[in-house]
Amino acid sequence: MAVSSGSQQERVGVMLVGLGALASTLVAGIEAIVRGLARPIGSLTQLYRCNGDANNALLLDVLPMAKLQNLEFAAWDVYPDNAFQSAVKAAVLHKDTLELLRGRLEELRPFKAVVDGQNQRRLKGQHVKTGTRLEQAQELEREILAFKEARGLDRMVLVLCNSTEITLEMGEEGQSIKKFEQGLKADCKTISASMIYSYVAIKLGIPVVNCTPSQCLEVPALARFAEENGVPVAGKDLKTGQTLLKTILAPGIKARYLGLTGWYSTNILGNRDGEVLDDPEASKTKVNSKLSVLESILEPERHPELYRGFYHKVKIDYYPPRGDNKEAWDNVDIFGWMDYPMQIKVNFLCRDSILAAPLVLDLVLLLDLAGRTGWKGIQDWLGFFFKSPLLSRPAKPIHDLFQQHGELEEALLRLRKPKEPVPVQRVAAAVASH
Numbered sequence: 500m501a502v503s504s505g506s507q508q509e510r511v512g513v514m515l516v517g518l519g520a521l522a523s524t525l526v527a528g529i530e531a532i533v534r535g536l537a538r539p540i541g542s543l544t545q546l547y548r549c550n551g552d553a554n555n556a557l558l559l560d561v562l563p564m565a566k567l568q569n570l571e572f573a574a575w576d577v578y579p580d581n582a583f584q585s586a587v588k589a590a591v592l593h594k595d596t597l598e599l600l601r602g603r604l605e606e607l608r609p610f611k612a613v614v615d616g617q618n619q620r621r622l623k624g625q626h627v628k629t630g631t632r633l634e635q636a637q638e639l640e641r642e643i644l645a646f647k648e649a650r651g652l653d654r655m656v657l658v659l660c661n662s663t664e665i666t667l668e669m670g671e672e673g674q675s676i677k678k679f680e681q682g683l684k685a686d687c688k689t690i691s692a693s694m695i696y697s698y699v700a701i702k703l704g705i706p707v708v709n710c711t712p713s714q715c716l717e718v719p720a721l722a723r724f725a726e727e728n729g730v731p732v733a734g735k736d737l738k739t740g741q742t743l744l745k746t747i748l749a750p751g752i753k754a755r756y757l758g759l760t761g762w763y764s765t766n767i768l769g770n771r772d773g774e775v776l777d778d779p780e781a782s783k784t785k786v787n788s789k790l791s792v793l794e795s796i797l798e799p800e801r802h803p804e805l806y807r808g809f810y811h812k813v814k815i816d817y818y819p820p821r822g823d824n825k826e827a828w829d830n831v832d833i834f835g836w837m838d839y840p841m842q843i844k845v846n847f848l849c850r851d852s853i854l855a856a857p858l859v860l861d862l863v864l865l866l867d868l869a870g871r872t873g874w875k876g877i878q879d880w881l882g883f884f885f886k887s888p889l890l891s892r893p894a895k896p897i898h899d900l901f902q903q904h905g906e907l908e909e910a911l912l913r914l915r916k917p918k919e920p921v922p923v924q925r926v927a928a929a930v931a932s933h
């Protein structure tokens with residue numbers, strides 16, 4: 500289906516659930532880029548050059564994606580801090596940079612958060628909605644519609660960047676949208692805040708991206724609702740830091756037919772996300788999300804002589820002095836010719852939100868475009884951005900970053916302007932280059 504035209508001039512609302520480190524870094528970054536104070540490093544939508552294009556064209560000149568200056572932001576948070584205060588507390592960006600952007604950031608004040616009474620147990624914020632799940636959903640819907648009206652928006656994308664939630668066992672309320680709606684009415688305890696945000700967005704035809712490890716878009720009721728309502732959704736848990744490196748390194752080990760006996764990963768982080776992850780239940784959700792990648796890349800069932808029974812351990816520790824500047828250590832035990840053992844040590848001193856913010860920008864622009872193209876339901880081709888890529892069908896997700904990049908490139912070719920038909924061989928070239 501053709502992408503609707505004239506769309507680059509239209510205003511797109513970025514509805515941020517959670518105004519913490521990641522969201523405030525995103526908003527500050529986009530404002531700085533629009534003012535010419537910063538460069539969009541790490542963003543595929545801003546820097547990708549079309550494969551095989553004689554003019555080396557930038558993707559943003561070829562695909563009718565929304566312009567950064569036409570993005571408007573709304574947010575919800577359990578704390579009332581505006582984006583400036585939140586960014587200062589998160590301490591990702593230098594105070595001097597934030598001062599330059601202060602006015603614009605102070606304008607972004609969060610609405611009261613939807614809460615479910617059991618998640619984010621470590622947070623003390625009182626800036627929350629009251630009432631049953633259904634009443635909170637209705638209030639959220641009114642806020643979204645009023646925001647759209649007040650800002651004259653053409654479209655919106657909802658971004659879940661709230662704290663990691665604990666995983667709850669769902670019953671029938673997760674199986675169909677009718678049962679889910681009955682569950683909202685009955686204030687069913689297994690319906691989390693993230694599910695309520697997602698439900699309202701899908702109901703309003705707004706694409707949803709889940710940047711967190713929390714369960715919501717994969718709940719069958721909501722996944723089907725997105726499909727039926729013609730809404731594209733994507734998740735989950737952005738692939739940054741240690742997992743990013745793991746999915747770069749592991750395909751290389753495999754490509755060289757080296758064996759693996761164990762991979763030990765540990766992290767320290769001191770931001771609010773780390774504080775929430777100090778709760779063992781929330782940490783379980785995140786660790787599971789990080790654990791899944793190696794099996795899928797190495798395929799021990801296909802290569803038992805190299806990978807059968809390898810030991811994989813992931814630890815996350817909350818360590819306040821580091822703030823958002825996460826540090827990750829990996830010890831990788833590999834073996835080579837004649838079974839001789841070797842070790843790889845990786846020490847990544849990264850900035851989590853600096854790695855994550857460009858991914859959120861890309862996801863917003865690409866989901867908005869996908870929605871205008873008529874693509875609906877879970878968007879498998881966006882797996883490149885996630886630690887635990889959601890799939891629209893029962894299958895094993897791809898975790899190898901290069902394979903994911905190939906899938907993304909193929910989809911980008913399909914999204915290109917209809918007036919510029921894509922030669923078949925270019926699809927092949929895009930895939931072959933990886």
Ligand SMILES: NC(=O)c1ccc[n+]([C@@H]2O[C@H](COP(=O)([O-])OP(=O)(O)OC[C@H]3O[C@@H](n4cnc5c(N)ncnc54)[C@H](O)[C@@H]3O)[C@@H](O)[C@H]2O)c1
Nearest residue numbers: 517519520521576612661662663692711771772851852855
């Ligand atoms: N920062 C990154 O680089 C990164 C990378 C990958 C994944 N993630 C995931 O993204 C999410 C956000 O990360 P962050 O670093 O910004 O964390 P953060 O703790 O700084 O921000 C999360 C915000 O969500 C708010 N919140 C909690 N419950 C809420 C609710 N029910 N409604 C609205 N707001 C709510 C919190 O008050 C907080 O301000 C986390 O789940 C994290 O695991 C972040």
